[in-house]
Amino acid sequence: xxxxxxxxxxxxxxxxxxxxxxxxxxxxxxxxxxxxxxxxxxxxxxxxxxxxxxxxxxxxxxxxxxxxxxxxxxxxxxxxxxxxxxxxxxxxxxxxxxxxxxxxxxxxxxxxxxxxxxxxxxxxxxxxxxxxxxxxxxxxxxxxxxxxxxxxxxxxxxxxxxxxxxxxx
Numbered sequence: 001x002x003x004x005x006x007x008x009x010x011x012x013x014x015x016x017x018x019x020x021x022x023x024x025x026x027x028x029x030x031x032x033x034x035x036x037x038x039x040x041x042x043x044x045x046x047x048x049x050x051x052x053x054x055x056x057x058x059x060x061x062x063x064x065x066x067x068x069x070x071x072x073x074x075x076x077x078x079x080x081x082x083x084x085x086x087x088x089x090x091x092x093x094x095x096x097x098x099x100x101x102x103x104x105x106x107x108x109x110x111x112x113x114x115x116x117x118x119x120x121x122x123x124x125x126x127x128x129x130x131x132x133x134x135x136x137x138x139x140x141x142x143x144x145x146x147x148x149x150x151x152x153x154x155x156x157x158x159x160x161x162x163x164x165x166x167x168x169x
Contacts, residue, residue, distance in 0.1 A: 048103035
């Protein structure tokens with residue numbers, strides 16, 4: 001007489017193999033998701049600087065000079081001398097709104113945007129810190145911190161009459 005033993009479930013080895021495969025798939029997916037998230041935030045940072053650039057060009061069109069910079073922030077709001085905090089409106093003393101809301105880095109205060117203007121207010125530079133170390137637009141801007149020495153700005157744009165790498169007069 002030959003008895004057949006009924007199979008009650010999975011063996012321990014089978015369960016371990018399935019769990020290992022699931023772990024590998026989850027790890028691969030999480031890594032891809034994290035990279036996509038970083039690239040998305042960096043794309044937004046670049047877009048934010050372009051929007052600020054457009055507002056600055058409109059401002060110089062109206063005033064003949066770029067706004068003053070105080071500690072890396074645009075200073076031309078309200079009465080024309082108030083700091084336009086990141087996240088607040090950028091408008092002049094006449095009430096002209098150049099930006100309803102100056103963009104703020106999504107990871108502020110860990111990262112911040114920085115604005116610098118020349119002493120004659122005819123040139124400016126805008127900087128951000130990008131997280132993707134493989135971004136082709138990366139450049140280290142010595143002495144420009146976004147917001148501290150642990151995060152040296154590595155992406156910049158400027159007025160057409162200068163470059164982000166130049167020292168402003």
